[in-house]
Amino acid sequence: MAASIVVDSVSKQFTLRHAKTLKRMTTQLIRREPLKGSFHALDDVSFSVQPGESIGLMGHNGSGKSTLLKLISGVMRPDSGSVRVAGRIAGLIGVGAGFHPDMTGRQNIYLNGAIIGMSEAEINAKLDAMVDFADVGKFLDSEVRHYSSGMYMRLGFAVAVHADSDVFLVDEGLAVGDAPFKRKCIRKIKDLHEEGRTMFFVSHSTGQVKQLCDRAVVLQEGRMVLDSTPEEAETYLHQVEGEDDDVPGDDDI
Amino acid sequence: MSVAESTPGSRHGLELRDPGGGGGLLDVFRHRYLLKLLVRKEVKVRYQGTVLGMAWSYAKPLMRFFVYFVVIGQVLGLVRSIPNFAVHIVSGMVCVQLFNEVFQSTTNSVVRNKALVRKIFLPRELFPVASVFVSLVNIIPFLVVLLLASIATGWTPEWQTLPALVLGITLVAMFGMSLGLFFSGFNVYFRDFGKVVDVVTTLTPWSVPMIYAFDMIAEQLKGHSVLLELYLANPVAISGMLVQRAFWIPTVEGEPIKDPSVLELAPDLFWRGLILLAASVVILAVAQRVFKRLEGSFAEQL
Numbered sequence: 402m403a404a405s406i407v408v409d410s411v412s413k414q415f416t417l418r419h420a421k422t423l424k425r426m427t428t429q430l431i432r433r434e435p436l437k438g439s440f441h442a443l444d445d446v447s448f449s450v451q452p453g454e455s456i457g458l459m460g461h462n463g464s465g466k467s468t469l470l471k472l473i474s475g476v477m478r479p480d481s482g483s484v485r486v487a488g489r490i491a492g493l494i495g496v497g498a499g500f501h502p503d504m505t506g507r508q509n510i511y512l513n514g515a516i517i518g519m520s521e522a523e524i525n526a527k528l529d530a531m532v533d534f535a536d537v538g539k540f541l542d543s544e545v546r547h548y549s550s551g552m553y554m555r556l557g558f559a560v561a562v563h564a565d566s567d568v569f570l571v572d573e574g575l576a577v578g579d580a581p582f583k584r585k586c587i588r589k590i591k592d593l594h595e596e597g598r599t600m601f602f603v604s605h606s607t608g609q610v611k612q613l614c615d616r617a618v619v620l621q622e623g624r625m626v627l628d629s630t631p632e633e634a635e636t637y638l639h640q641v642e643g644e645d646d647d648v649p650g651d652d653d654i
Numbered sequence: 655m656s657v658a659e660s661t662p663g664s665r666h667g668l669e670l671r672d673p674g675g676g677g678g679l680l681d682v683f684r685h686r687y688l689l690k691l692l693v694r695k696e697v698k699v700r701y702q703g704t705v706l707g708m709a710w711s712y713a714k715p716l717m718r719f720f721v722y723f724v725v726i727g728q729v730l731g732l733v734r735s736i737p738n739f740a741v742h743i744v745s746g747m748v749c750v751q752l753f754n755e756v757f758q759s760t761t762n763s764v765v766r767n768k769a770l771v772r773k774i775f776l777p778r779e780l781f782p783v784a785s786v787f788v789s790l791v792n793i794i795p796f797l798v799v800l801l802l803a804s805i806a807t808g809w810t811p812e813w814q815t816l817p818a819l820v821l822g823i824t825l826v827a828m829f830g831m832s833l834g835l836f837f838s839g840f841n842v843y844f845r846d847f848g849k850v851v852d853v854v855t856t857l858t859p860w861s862v863p864m865i866y867a868f869d870m871i872a873e874q875l876k877g878h879s880v881l882l883e884l885y886l887a888n889p890v891a892i893s894g895m896l897v898q899r900a901f902w903i904p905t906v907e908g909e910p911i912k913d914p915s916v917l918e919l920a921p922d923l924f925w926r927g928l929i930l931l932a933a934s935v936v937i938l939a940v941a942q943r944v945f946k947r948l949e950g951s952f953a954e955q956l
Binding site for chain 1: 668669670671672673674675685687688691692695698699769770771772773774775776843844845846950951953954955
């Protein structure tokens with residue numbers, strides 16, 4: 402069976418340019434300061450995900466999880482190796498990034514829906530479901546800047562979870578909102594999985610991964626160190642944390 | 655675009671693709687609906703929170719017009735040699751305004767939308783293209799003012815009017831977009847490029863025959879054909895004259911004029927317009943390739 406996500410010996414190095422203007426660049430050249438620094442965010446990572454699988458990507462801060470997610474969503478490109486995805490991608494990434502504060506909730510639903518790749522017909526068809534999910538009540542037709550942060554996120558989530566997709570990405574997203582809304586999200590995400598979508602979670606909450614995934618991949622300093630069950634990933638991460646406790650503050654970021 | 659229906663079976667057997675790949679400018683037209691919403695948003699929110707709304711965007715050009723008309727026209731006396739000087743100025747100003755706006759807004763378009771660029775994958779060309787459309791919408795009231803002023807001074811349409819207007823506006827928008835697309839990519843790496851654009855745009859009004867007649871330049875550069883050709887290689891100057899051909903010429907033809915040579919526009923005006931339009935399309939194609947190369951690391955640079 403053809404895979405749904407293929408990550409093939411992917412490496413990504415970040416160049417940190419210290420100069421944002423030509424003037425600073427010139428002064429740094431004159432002072433012989435380095436113009437760039439770099440570090441490896443991902444180092445030769447390979448794995449593939451089958452259609453309908455639910456996989457959790459785990460690791461500590463700075464392990465390269467978010468970078469890998471950005472490569473899969475297409476926002477970034479790998480330096481070497483390749484990332485390929487089958488079908489349409491949607492997910493809880495950059496939720497609300499396309500919102501404009503001066504537009505109403507309804508207008509923002511349309512704009513954000515189109516940003517994540519929905520057609521006008523698709524948005525029309527799902528408008529009621531999205532409005533229902535967002536549960537912003539009478540604020541739907543008032544400007545988003547009057548929203549509470551909870552309402553803002555709910556509206557973003559509502560649009561994101563209703564887009565048709567084959568691959569659904571979740572970026573530590575479930576940490577927002579109050580308990581009932583979190584439950585609603587998790588229920589919805591389980592529904593999406595049951596529909597047969599490939600699910601890809603990025604999380605350092607082992608509880609969540611255990612609850613939602615049947616497989617876990619662990620990254621450490623950009624390298625893949627484990628590809629197994631969520632339970633084993635939890636054990637592994639606990640061990641690493643244990644080592645960290647011996648040397649406080651070291652290696653954390 | 656593959657729209658997956660909700661039956662699980664259809665999800666399998668999909669082709670693996672590079673999620674960040676895209677067809678460049680052509681992709682923009684596959685996202686027409688989003689383009690429409692982005693343009694509408696920009697137009698709508700631009701002057702929200704101000705009492706006079708859109709009117710503010712025309713306060714500056716109106717001020718400029720009066721300065722030109724009073725200082726250059728009355729004080730320096732050009733109003734006596736250029737008939738219907740006001741329409742002569744406004745015809746040129748339409749092109750200058752459009753070029754500057756397109757150039758500035760496309761150059762800043764990627765940086766301005768960095769929240770989206772960093773988080774969600776979209777064909778990034780959408781942002782420059784949306785800026786061009788927003789500028790085109792903003793120029794409409796200018797054209798209305800120009801039309802009314804021309805009618806008030808005896809304008810009647812000729813067969814050249816529409817082709818001249820369409821060619822002029824298309825040329826200046828296309829040229830502005832091709833430069834803007836080029837600059838918008840570099841501006842992500844070095845914000846200096848935005849500043850370069852600010853400087854260039856202050857020159858635009860002087861590079862177009864609007865506060866002086868083209869004939870005066872032709873007279874000055876007599877015997878310096880290279881310099882004259884250089885002047886005429888500027889698409890903004892040519893489109894300014896095309897718009898003058900559409901609106902100003904019909905209001906002054908057949909009037910008793912002291913020195914009729916001020917009515918002369920660039921020779922082979924339409925041909926020059928078409929050639930420069932073709933050149934702009936070539937620049938656009940090159941800019942697109944450069945943009946595509948730079949785009950790969952926009953997300954990490956912003």
